[in-house]
Amino acid sequence: MPTPRHTATTNDNRANHGAASTSGADGTPWLLVDAGNSRIKWALAPAMRPADWRAASPSFLASGAVDHAEWRTLATQIRAGWAAMTSGSGHDAHFAPNTAPLAIGQGGQDEGFICPAPAGVWLANVAGDAAEQAVRMTLQTLWGMASSDWLQVLRASESRAGVRNGYHTPTQLGSDRWASLIGAHAAWPGEHLLIVTLGTATTVEALRADGNYLGGLIAPGPALMLQSLAQGTAQLPTLDAATPSGGQDFARSTADAILRGCAAAQAGLVERSHAQLQAQLGAPVRCVLSGGARQALAQTLTLPFTEHDQLVPAGLYEVALRAADAGAATAGSDAARTDSSASAPRDAGHARGGA
Secondary structure, X not given: OOOOEEEOOOOOOOXXXXXXXXXXXXXXXXXXXXXXXXEEEEEEEOOOOOOOOOOOOOOOOEEEEEEHHHHHHHHHHHHHHHHHHHHOOOOOOEEOOOOOOOOOOOOOOEOOEOOOXXXXXXXXXXXXXXXXXXXXXXXXXHHOHHHHHXXXXXXXXXXXXXXXXXXOOHHHOOXXXXXXXXXXXXXXXXXXXXXXXXXXXXXXXXXXXXXXXXXXXXXXXXXXXXXXXXXXOOOOOOOOOOOOOOOOOOOOOHHHXXXXXXXXXXXXXXXXXXXXXXXXXXXXXXXXXXOOOHHHHOOOOOOOEEEOOOHHHHHHHHHHHHHHHHHHHHHHHHHHHHHHHHHHHHHHHHHHHHO
């Protein structure tokens, strides 16, 4: 029987979101950036959370990705996505093709369109200083030199957005994994979760329903497994991890044997972890698959799973909105204290004058 599957992928802008209904009071969205091991991914998100927003199926205004080697085209992609969103033509809001880069200092101008300043910029980065610098240069290309100061870099901490970090040293947890945990908890609050992200590496995270992160596992991703066989043996070929494994049966060719063997190794890690977590918690656990290489498990897993292709930006969005709310509350409190202290001397003066 085919494995039951629940899909919770993004709707790319197919929801009924127009420029007026998705932007904040100043008309500008958040820019969310995920710098992974292979690519830099980005998304534009409403500056104010829409009433129908669902983290389990987020409708970002526009999104895209570039290879690290093509980072200079990132500004072009963002400008194109922003322009399509503003014009209302972004019915298919994913901008994947790499195109000609904008010049530094061009300000995002193209055919008369200039990107407004975003409500804020958040980055999850596991690709090192060079990737962060690429993002800062992108901001400077679109909005000038000072804009790189807008960048807020997410780092794992003891707790954030309802998730408590179970690592012995919380800061050791990768920011992408931290954002995924936050996004998954927002998507399925009150559920125990096993979050599996398949990319360059395969990560497995155990998240309790109350937001307590119990820990995780890291293994080579599907492509790395295939590469290790090709590089470590004399006669085995190099295969593409995107090639379907063909199912769960024993293979009758070398290529199929490699593909099914690596897929089975990935599936075994997930199924064992899922069984262990359910036994530990004594309750059902939702298995969530994310990451660009997750299709490698589609025909191999024997347990039900839910797909989600935007966990990192979903988590960044939760962090951005909560940080903005906290900042607004602090600013309001500071303003109230300022008004109170400013009024005291005036009242005292009036009292003295009356006396």
